[in-house]
Amino acid sequence: MGGRDATMVLLDENGIRCDGRKVDEPRRIMIKAGGLKNADGSAYIEFGDNKILVGVFGPRDVHPKHMSDTDTGILRVRYHMEPFSVGERKNPAPSRREIEISKVIKEALEPAVMLDKFPRTAVDVFIEVLQADGGTRCAALTAASVALADAGIPMRDMVSAIAAGKVADTVILDVNNEEDQAGQADMPIGYMPNLEQITLLQLDGILTPEEYKKCVEVGVNGCKLVYELQKKALNDKYFGNGGD
């Protein structure tokens, strides 16, 4: 992504990371439910320096028609990054990376959404990454859950997401861009906190069997923190003074 300092220390002798966080400390997370007028449900998330907007439409008619399913509703997810969201301008056309992320986010949300209640319809989730700084798929998944709930779509649980990882041979929570580029491993996790199901899991980087189990544990615990913030966002809109 350019501009990163080759001499950067990922973890200093006091256990402090390159952005001043402790090993088990997530970045600042701000979630807002609602905000878009035309979408049936929406959410905005700031996850460190990530800024992501999600709009949900549906359940609505399926176009093209052949995609519709007589037994169940279908979920469609588009994860898209703006050309200005990263250091060097990104081609606005969907890349292979974005297509894969759209698919894993869709599959992470599907177990939570009660689509069987709406046969022959589609629920569309549009994720727009306005600014990216490592961990966009987790932030996007977290915001998409809030937007689905905001749209009033019946759900079995929320899906909360955060990444665990490894830098300087230490397992950490919430991998930022520098840690992703220069670190040893990145493991994004999506988790349904009440059903205790992991619905998104990826890994790149080398982990021993022990580190692997530790990463899953750290990630799942991180998701529980994120879940509290998702609930707060919905509470603020529907039961607090933050409504619009």
Place this chain on the structure above:
Amino acid sequence: MTSTSVIDELKKSQILELLEQGKRVDGRALDEPRKIIIETNAIPKANGSARIRLGDTEVVCGVKIQPDRPFPDTGDKGLFICTAELLPLSHPTVETGPPQPPVIELARVVDRGIRESHMVDVSQLVIEKDKSVIGVFADNVVVDYDGNLFDACSYATTAALLSSKTPKWNWVDDQPSLVEGESVDLPISTIPVSVTMGKIGNHIIVDPNGDEWESMDARITITTDSNGNICALQKGGSGGFTQDEINQCGDVSIRVGAKIREKLKEVQKGSQ
């Protein structure tokens, strides 16, 4: 597939019923992969190749090695790029045209498994720093489909890379010049093995065949290296796993992967 046929539903309930008794449709144990048949150097015009069968799934991987320009930020490293494609002759539902999301995911997961293990030591593939490096391109084509393309393509790529010989280039007059008649083995640092597991009901099975693949609630592909460490993972499908299941799958991938690695090592011995 937008609608499931009655036959699919019947097959699915039969698969689940058998699993309740600890059995699988083709008689395998839950953690038993299908028979793997590896034929290397199947394509002599490629620098390395393998044609492999995993049960009735069949994949051909060809490796082409040629000079290329390095990426701007990694001028001291060669290139490794791995692709995968489903040919229209592999299954009646496969259509020609641009790749669909599942095929894009397949190619990216296979590439990631090999790449993250650092199997090909790209630091040894430099002709002239910042100007010219050696590119290794592993292209997989699926010629027959019976489930679990992730592992089939991964084994095909690994076997093809293990059998690859790289030509030699010198830097002459500001361009790479082929040294005739000289070739060496690719610099290989580890043998990655991917193990894909499917979850049907509460049962986890290794290497799902085509019918099992259609019946899965979720799947997970875990790649391990020669040291028994985990180097890549991808969960897929519209279901979830518990934390315990994820830990279990990690253990299974290391254990089952070690046996498959022995089979791939024979390829390495055969090529030397």
